[in-house]
Amino acid sequence: MNRKALIGIIIIMTIALIGLLGVQLYWIRSASSVKEASFRRSVNEAMAKVVYKLERLEKRRAAEINPFPGMLSFNKHLDYSLFITPYEMDSLISLELNIRGVDTRYQFGIYKPEQDYFIMEKSSDYRKQLIQIGYAYPLFSYDMFTTPEYLLIYFPYERQFLLTELWGMLLISIVLIVVIVYTFSYTITILIRQKKISDMKSDFINNMTHEFKTPISTISLACEALEDKELPRSKAFYDNYIEMIREENSRLSILSERILQAAVLEKGELKMYREMVDLHAVIRDVMKNIRIQVEIKDGDIHTNLRAKPSQLEGDKVHLTNLVYNLLDNATKYTPRRPDIRIRTENSGQGITLSIQDNGTGISKHEQKKIFDKLYRIPTGNIHNVRGFGLGLSYVKAIVGEHHGKITIDSEMNKGTLFKIYLPYKIPD
Ligand SMILES: Nc1ncnc2c1ncn2[C@@H]1O[C@H](COP(=O)(O)OP(=O)(O)OP(=O)(O)O)[C@@H](O)[C@H]1O
Ligand SMILES: [Mg+2]
Structure with a gap:
């Protein structure tokens, strides 16, 4: 509609x-x-x-x-x-x-x-x-x-007497009117909510198609080139195109993995392996991937990893994805020269990880919604940034699985600070 x-x-x-x-x-x-x-x-x-x-x-x-x-x-x-x-x-x-x-x-x-x-x-x-x-x-x-x-x-008491005679009818009318007004506003709220969800879903499908299209067309171009008998064939030629296909293929599998994961989250079938994970190692690992994107934008990442010990119980793959999603957002939503600060410290019975950026910021009103699945802030320039609106809902679910806590502190046009507390040991 x-x-x-x-x-x-x-x-x-x-x-x-x-x-x-x-x-x-x-x-x-x-x-x-x-x-x-x-x-x-x-x-x-x-x-x-x-x-x-x-x-x-x-x-x-x-x-x-x-x-x-x-x-x-x-x-x-x-x-x-x-x-x-x-x-x-x-x-x-x-x-x-x-x-x-x-x-x-x-x-x-x-x-x-x-x-x-x-x-x-x-x-x-x-x-x-x-x-x-x-x-x-x-x-x-x-x-x-x-x-x-x-x-x-x-x-x-003539008025009152006449009113008492009408009282039954008045009461029934008032009850019926209240019921109608209530159901009317309830229906409208549901209608609006459904409309938002359907808008979000069609945005998601658009983005997904776009994200899939690029690697698919790159792969098909590479295949055409490999098939072309007129092009000079050398080892470097093959290596170049095969590398290209491999890269795009891995992009595709990461994409499909993310979407599958969202479906798994939806069904509540998330699998968690418990092992001792070194949070600092995870952060360094992710930084290797993110650094290039930050440097392309002429930005920098600063770390202040003070937690000692830095090990905690958790699922390494999920924790890596969690840190990746937060750092990816910090880079994506900082239009100019990202200055990203990562910090860890021991607090209470666990570790607090803080990730701060100097990006667009998130208004108080939006802060409540960004953890919803498929939700993306519908503002001008952010639409230039591709995404599925799945990252933070995944982050929230993973923090929940680890019995941790996530908080957000953000100011428009100044930047955003995400703080994640993860306990050393996941309670049974
Ligand atoms: N650090 C940030 N600064 C400003 N806005 C942010 C930041 N992190 C998230 N947001 C806003 O919250 C929305 C939801 O984020 P989320 O990570 O869930 O989705 P996404 O980044 O749009 O897509 P995906 O992560 O699935 O590729 C984003 O669309 C963006 O508008
Ligand atoms: Mg994201």
């Missing part, structure tokens, strides 16, 4: 997710307004019933007091204290609300706006809220002789 397709997918998925979140929020909001409307309807119904019952109570009481209403009363309603107590009023309201599922605390009052006076009330603490935001229902509206009176009701 190319970069653009990946970015496209991320954008589409993000938009879809935001859209989904929006729709979800919209549904929650409309569900909440439906709940609010149904709450209001229930309160209205309950209070209409309360008003009706209250008026009936008053009528019954009036009939008891005065059996001939037409003659003596002028349709003026009785004083509340004659037919209902605040306590009875409270239970009447509570009963009607409960029947309709309105199960939250309330405050009520019977209010005369003209005198700004509460005839009856549950508590005097909520007068302001009752008047300003309470639900109001006219009482005894047929009574022409009394100024208007209202039954007011106010729910201090």
Whole structure:
């Protein structure tokens, strides 16, 4: 998958997710307004019933007091204290609300706006809220002789009550959204990681093809020359071409060996022989090979081999490859006049080997990744330098097999210092 397709997918998925979140929020909001409307309807119904019952109570009481209403009363309603107590009023309201599922605390009052006076009330603490935001229902509206009176009701916890009703739905939505966001970001991370791995693999194949191509074409040219009957044949002629073929052949076998080794590392089938190895001898051996490359670049290698004893338990071949890889990197990644310093010293129960260069350096961020298999720092001029990104992952594995430790200290454009601690004896 190319970069653009990946970015496209991320954008589409993000938009879809935001859209989904929006729709979800919209549904929650409309569900909440439906709940609010149904709450209001229930309160209205309950209070209409309360008003009706209250008026009936008053009528019954009036009939008891005065059996001939037409003659003596002028349709003026009785004083509340004659037919209902605040306590009875409270239970009447509570009963009607409960029947309709309105199960939250309330405050009520019977209010005369003209005198700004509460005839009856549950508590005097909520007068302001009752008047300003309470639900109001006219009482005894047929009574022409009394100024208007209202039954007011106010729910201090109305919001919370409505929210608790929605709580289940909200919770499920939140859980689902969290699950979707989590899986989405997880998928994206995996996608990006896979893309990086596939890029690294194709880089590796490119490099490998390139590395194999040069010796193969040199060998085939040499063969052609040997076959050419027109060229003058002398011993020197044969020796020259045969030497060339041998050299290129050994290059090929080193290359294939390295790749095979990476496969072995991958499978965890690395074989270790344990013998006493003289680390200084190993270093000198590798230096013979590396020195030419350093001198081509007009550089120098300085040694300060102070470890005494310099022998330790390990695998000679692997330790040689380890030192080779580090010195190879130190040379490869120092563009101008390498000044490489190799140092050994005894420390704790082993030897510490330090290899320092004055090369490009490695940023803190990259230092975490360079030991990963196939990883190469993707910066400008380093791309001119050929490599498979296998060296340091191999070094790390070998240090691990020897129960040692590797640390890195590097500053951009100043240089890099690798320190490797190897114990005298590998614990069983
Ligand atoms: N001494 C160093 N100075 C600067 N950068 C380094 C140094 N050593 C390693 N690196 C960086 O770390 C990366 C990984 O190194 P590693 O040795 O694993 O691979 P490589 O050198 O690219 O290839 P290989 O060693 O397989 O031929 C390199 O590509 C390089 O960018
Ligand atoms: Mg390397």
